[in-house]
Amino acid sequence: MQLGKEILYLSYADVAAVGPNMAETISIVEGAFRDKGQGVTQLPAKTALHPLDEDAFIHAMPAWVPSSRAAGVKWVSGYPLNQPKGLPYITGLLILNDPDTGIPIAVMDCAWITAQRTGAVSGLAARHLAPRGAKTAALLGAGVQGRTQVRALATEVKSLREVQVFDPRPEAAEALIAELGAEFPELSLLAAAGPAEAVRGADIVVSAGPILKHPHPIIEHGWLQPGCLGLPVDFDAMWTGAALHLDHYLVDDMGQYRFYEQQGFFSGAPEPAGDLGDLLAGRCRGRESDSERIISMNLGVAIADMPTARLVYDRALAAGKGRVLPL
Ligand SMILES: NC(=O)c1ccc[n+]([C@@H]2O[C@H](COP(=O)([O-])OP(=O)(O)OC[C@H]3O[C@@H](n4cnc5c(N)ncnc54)[C@H](O)[C@@H]3O)[C@@H](O)[C@H]2O)c1
Incomplete structure (x- = not known):
């Protein structure tokens, strides 16, 4: 690869072929959040477009993570209405730059x-915040x-034995159960009759449905058992304001959180105690009781994207994956 004359193009399949496994990825993101806790990352708030549908987004997400020498930008879309068209919700591209010269060195699919x-x-949040001996997840x-959420919990939470899966499309729950059941035979993956049946009694609760500007939250405060860890990846779409008012409320990045608060999200939520960078730096407390x-x-x-992409790039170069294109 000639810097300034060529870039490496990596398709979804190229990225997936050389991408780090879940245990490696949790270590990579832990390194990034440690950098963030020390104040050495650069992470501007997302720049957002919402063409045609307010629940659809196209985000520009730049970052610099010094410990992995990873600089670049992700241009990622989330379109809830793609599903009936048989198209993925999340699609996009990521540009990686050489940090010494700023020159782009790779363009890759960013969905994987x-x-x-x-x-x-x-997985990182569970490492630091899950209750001891957590056995069940929703x-x-x-x-x-949903698939990578279960993979991460199965990787990180060694005591996990059961995952209750709910999706309003039963065929989606069944497909996930069949796929991950083969991957993690020690886990009992069960289709739940409804969201309450999944959440009640769970030590860890993950929500990964569509993010909606005007959500219809379903998770109620009383469903959440003592000791549980809630891990929404779909903002407050499924969580009632009361369900977010528990004993300790953290976010991944305070800057991004404020940005979304200004857009009207999280109106019923408590004030965050800190973010994952603060937690790893010891500025914000973790779990204090079971x-x-x-x-x-x-x-x-x-x-979290850029160091993962940097490793993908280095491994793809070493393995001769992808296509070298003229710049
Ligand atoms: N926080 C993050 O870092 C991050 C990153 C990527 C994606 N996301 C978000 O994660 C969410 C899921 O993305 P995806 O790529 O898995 O989408 P996907 O379309 O593959 O899966 C979403 C699933 O949610 C189901 N669903 C819809 N309504 C539901 C409900 N009320 N209860 C339970 N399930 C319901 C759908 O049937 C579908 O199977 C999206 O909101 C996306 O924006 C967050």
């Missing part, structure tokens, strides 16, 4: 990285993110 790192951030939303109910509201940050 987005799903993998979103799972990994939940998953609401059995789509692309009965505490905690939420980590992880909105998705580019500091």
Whole structure:
């Protein structure tokens, strides 16, 4: 590869072929959040377009993570109405830059990285905030993110034995159960009759349905048992304001959170105690008891994407994957 003359193009299949496994990805995102906790990352708020449909978004997500020398931008779309068309909700591209010269070195599909790192951030939150010996999880939303959420919990929470899966499309829950059941034979994956049946009694609750500007939240305060950890990846779409008022409320990045608050999200939520960078830097407390109910509201940050993309790029170069294109 000649810097300034060529870039590497990586398709979804190229990225998936060399991408880090879940345990590696959790370590990568932990490194990024440690950098963030030390104040050395650069993570401007997302720039958002909402063409034609207010629930659809196209986001520009730049970041610089010094410990992995990862600089770049993700241009990612989320279109809830793609599903009936047989198209993915999340699609996009990521541009990686050489940090020394600023020159672009790669363009790659970002859907695999987005799903993998979103799972990994939940895995990281579970590492630091899950109740001891967590055995059961609930998953609401059995789509692309749902899969990596379960992979991350199965990887990180060694005591996990059962996942109750609810999706209003029963065929989606069944497909996820069949796929992940083969991957994690030690896990009992069960289709729940409804969201309450999934959430009641769960040690960890993940929600991964569509993000909606005017949501119809379903998760009620009383469904959440003492000690549980809530991990929404779909903002407050499924959580009533009361359900967010537990004992401790964290976010992945305060700057992004404020940005979305200004847009009208999280109106019923409590004031966050801090973000995952603060937690890893010791500026914000973690879990203090087995009965505490905690939420980590992880909105998705580019500091999790860029180091993952940098590793994908390095491995793809070494493995001869992708296509070298003229710049
Ligand atoms: N926080 C982050 O970092 C991050 C990153 C990527 C995607 N996301 C968000 O994650 C969500 C899921 O994305 P995806 O790629 O998995 O989409 P997807 O379309 O593959 O899956 C979404 C699933 O949710 C189901 N669903 C719809 N309404 C539901 C309800 N009321 N209860 C339970 N399930 C319901 C759908 O049937 C579908 O199976 C989206 O909101 C997306 O914007 C967040």
